[in-house]
Amino acid sequence: MEFFLFNITLILLGGSLGSFASMLIYRLPLSEKEVSIIKPRSFCPNCKEQLSIWQLLPFVSFIMARGQCKNCHQKINIMYFVNECLMAFLVLYFTHITFSSYFISAAMLAIVFILYIQSVIDFQKLLLSTPLSFLLIIIGIIINFKWEIFTISLDALLGLILGYGILFSINLLYRIIRSQDGIGSGDFLLLGGIGSVFGASSLGPILLMGSSLTLALHILKIKTETKLPLGFGIGMASIFYLNMFAWIKYH
Incomplete structure (x- = not known):
């Protein structure tokens, strides 16, 4: 019974x-x-009617x-429900796979939470949140410098520098040749944050998986714009990398 209630609590939290x-x-x-993450209260994107606590x-x-x-009868984006279900699954998954330490579970969930949000925003809008990337860097530096959860402190620092520097250098070269940016600066910062979490050795596999996924979106005509969401690719690749790390180390 206690195990059941514990899982229900995790699902509600997720x-x-x-x-x-x-x-x-x-x-x-x-x-x-007039719209920030603090105010106003949650509202319908279509009619702007504020939502009650029950909604x-x-x-x-x-x-x-x-x-x-309830007010305008317009369809609610299914992604709201999908996000709730997906986060509930991730909370259950990472809590149980690292059952020996709730702190490690919380750290992994915080990282997944940031990466998921960044990935979806980049997929939809071709934008990345600078504050979220800085938050990812702070988390990576703290958990690795203090506890070495994912890697040693030196590797985390190198990951931050190389993660930012690799994409910055590629874009600089592209800019010299084509006189325009080829990679958004938000991608530099996001990969730097990922490097600070997983270390420099993670950047190769994550970049390979991420760029392959991003290219696949274009090949499959899922994204037909000239600009492609690299942040989406490396964000999803990083979540997969974290899953593999947790599975190998704690399962």
């Missing part, structure tokens, strides 16, 4: 994180000064509303 992730994904790319409940609100806004 659903709440998914709801929060949806809010960040929607609001962080907005340029309007904010994870899982239940979407199902009870049948995927529609």
Whole structure:
């Protein structure tokens, strides 16, 4: 019974994180000064009607509303519900795979949370949040310098420098040849944050997987724009890398 209640608590926590992730994904790319991550209260993106506390409940609100806004009856983006379900799964997964340490579980979930939000924003808007990338760097430096959870402190520092420097150098060369940027500066910072978490040795596999995934989006016509979401690719590749790390070390 205790195990069941524990899992229910984790699912509710994950659903709440998914709801929060949806809010960040929607609001962080907005340029309007009157909308921030703090205010106003959550509202329908279509009619701007503020949502009641019951309309904010994870899982239940979407199902009870049948995927529609109560006020304007417009369809609610299914990704809100998907984010809640996915984060609930990730909370369950990483908590149980690192069952010996809730601190390590929390650290991994914080990293996944940031990477997921960055990936979705970049996929949808071709933008990356600078504050979230800086937060990822801070987390990477603290957990590796203090506890060496993923790698030693020197490797984390090298990962930060090389992660930023590799993409910066590639873009600089491209700019010299083509007189325009080929990679967004947000990608430099994101890969630097990833390097600070997993270390310099992780950058090769993550860049290979990430660039392959990004290229696949274009080949499969999922993304047909001239600009491609490299941040999405390296973000998803980093989540996969973290999963492999956790599976090998703690399973």
